Amino acid sequence: MAEADLRTTDRAILETRKLTKVFGGLTAVNNFDSQVREGEICSLIGPNGAGKTTVFNVVTGIYKPENGSVVFNGKDITGQKPHQIVSGGIARTFQNIRLFPNMTCLENIMAGQHCRGSAGMWGSIFRTSRQKKEERHIREVAEARIHQVGLWESRDELAKNIAYGSQRMLEIARALATEPGLLALDEPSSGLNPSETEELMVFLKSLVKENFSIFLIEHDMNVVMGISDWVIVMDEGARIAEGRPETVYNNPKVIEAYLGYDDDQQVNGES
Amino acid sequence: MEDTRISKLNSFFSPQQGTLFAVLGIFVIYPFAANNYYIDVAFFFGIYALLGLSLNIVLGEVGLFDLGHAGFYAIGAYTTAILNTKFGVPILVLLPVSAIAAALFAYLVCSPIIHLRGDYLCIVTIGMGEIVRLSLINNPFDLTGGPNGVFGIDFPSLGSFFVIDSSIEYYFFIWIVVGFSILALIRLQNSRIGRAWNCIREDEVAANANGINVRHYKLLAFVLGAAMAGIAGNIYASKLMCVSPESFSFMESCLMFCIVLIGGMGSIPGVIIGAAVISLFPEIFRPFAMYRMLIFGTVMILMMMFRPGGAWPRRRGGADIKSVLNTWRKNG
Structure with missing residues (x-):
């Protein structure tokens, strides 16, 4: 918990409190707590199917949560319509680009x-x-x-x-043109080549200087480690770890979630 | 930079303005050169142009498949017919009244169905159009005259000295209305509202996620489209002096749909071309009336195959039918 003090500011721009989203029998997001602080790049990582995009969809109003709340700038925005949330100041992009093609x-x-x-x-x-x-x-x-x-x-x-x-x-x-306080980017580097990814990282860093906060879902560990101020790790709908990028990178629980766990170690009690 | 843009605009506009003036000239001279029969053909061309423009808002700009547009047209025509014959309200007063009646009807009927996507919405609108037509046949409250309809509708007039009662006057009446509609629609296309409509057509989820109130703008399109169809209904009723349910059949909705598809979705000049094709086609093919629908169907199929963007697609921001159908798939 002492780690929380290492974050850039105390002021949270976005908070999810005990967020739960259920699809039929599957609990996609389970009691998920998180905070994005003002002026930071906060990354949400986790293996496929961990529920990251669902969190985004709940935050941006595309899904309604079964339980819990989303607080933006001190205001409860749970259950608002997507367009209201955009006017409120959260803009997003999509994992598979959704422009207006024509x-x-x-x-x-x-x-x-x-x-x-x-x-x-x-x-x-x-x-x-x-x-x-x-x-x-x-x-x-x-x-x-x-x-x-x-x-x-x-x-x-x-x-x-x-x-x-x-x-x-x-x-x-397009998301920036909505004049948001928080930019929610769903895997912005997917499909980009290394040099484009590099440019993207520089660009995102420059946005933080412009006073935007960024909530990022990302798979590319170079991006996550390179630009995040804070990393939240999700697995099976729940938060399993959070912290500065270096700390999270070495967290055994995170490694376990990504690589699966080692039976031998459990048996020998060496973990 | 500003200079180059202006000169670009100039070089782009002058031939366009030239053709515009030429077309306007032809429109003004035409009725003096043609006989009454051909003036009436041009009048119905105008009615179809207005109907096409009204459906173009819903289908072309927003990409909503509305196959019940004749319902709104009927509401406008019957509002005029009933209020004029039963209560003696002048036709020109009824022009805005018909528009408001059709718009109100669209608002009430479309509010609960507006969230439906693609083909589902299409089927519900077909039902809506048919319900309107069948209600008119059933003669509710003894108002609509059943299958015979309502007759004895007045001419549009202002006092006794300005009366629209000849073919040539009707011709100018409808085309002036069409002209103002085109002007308003061009302005809407180049505004925040027109862009919001196109965004919804392109990707509803993304539009919503970019702060566009999708429900509101879809309803606005329906309401505005219905209001324009209501105006067309008013003029049609006063021209024919009688209205009957058979003028507002499903076939009429299909024709409006074809006008937009033939011309190009979202393209105003395209809609005019489409209306010309639909209204002049039966005249040209009068000798082979038996094969009319056969030829018409073949033309539509060939259009969809080889020119899905329409005869005159919008230069920018237009869409073809294939891409709209693809959006349905994408949005699930």
Whole structure:
């Protein structure tokens, strides 16, 4: 427990308290407690089927939990609709990229700004000065974000036509355009080559400087060890360990969860 | 950068503006060159254009398969017919009233079914369209006149000196309405709302996860689409001076669906082309009326195979039918 003091700040931006999600007979997430502190990169790791993505889906409102609560910035957001949670300040990306394929890259990012706008149907039809101003603002924000991820050149291309690595970055840019406090990234490095992964790590680090907190699901241990401030390990729906990356890396329980356990050691009582 | 963009816009717009003016010119001159019969053909082209545009909001922009759109059209037409013949309300006053009636109906009926996906929604809308038609035949409260319908509907008029009663006046009436609708829809396409609609069509889960209230925008599309169909119903009722349930059959919904598919989902010029094909097709094939549906079916199949994006797909942000069907699969 002394380890908790090593975290960057005391202020938790996101907390899950005794979160439980059941699918039929399977308890995907079981009494899961976690905290993401402000301004840190917190990684959620665990073997396949541990329930990491389910945690994300509960946090972002896609699933309703059977039990427990999700607290964001001190406010209970359990059971809110996904779009309300986005307006509240949590943006996410998906494990298998989910862009709007037949829209341009810039339009994709502009979609992220949707929840910050308010122009209605009549405002859009009559082009009120407020609507025009808002539309200009949406475009400016989107253009700034597309510059930031280095996709300015492909702004007018359809999202489905750009390279896979660029699509990943575009999805992150779209999430950033919702002006979130917390960015929930579901395996952002999957499918990227080593140099793209390297760029992604640098980019995520730079986001933390911009005052974003990041909640990350990741399989690539280089990424996890390289950029995380805190690591939470899940197995079979429950938290089995947490701590600084180095500590977690050497935790026997974590090694056991990943590699399975050694019968001989148990018999000889050497563990 | 700004300069290059403006010059790009200029070079892009001038030929387009040129064609726009040419098309407008033809529209204005046409009724003076054609006889009444062909003016009426152009009038029905206008009605179908308005119906196509209204369905295009639901089907083209949001990707919701609505095969009961004739139901909304019928509500608009019957609202006009009943209020005009029974209570003597002027047709032009009933224009917004019909739109609101159809919109309200869409809101009430679609609220509970809006979460249905793809083909499920499609089947429910077919049911809705049929229920409307059958209710009209059953003559509820002695209002709809059963299978005979309602007749004796007035001309649209303002006082006694401005009366729309000739083919040529109806022609301009419908096309002015279509013109304003196109203007409004183009503005909507390029707004926050149009983008939200397209996002939902592209990926509903991602749209929701990016802060778009999917339910709200789907309902808005239905309500707006229904309101426009209601307006079309109003004009149709006053033109024919009578309405009967057989004008709002399932076939009519299918024709509207074909207009959007032929033209290109989400493409406004495409919808106009689609409407032209649907309304002029029976005229051209009048000599071989027996084979009309055969040819029509073949054309539709060939379209789907070789040009799923439609005759005039939207330059950016359009979708073809295949990609919409794929989204159903992806969303499960």
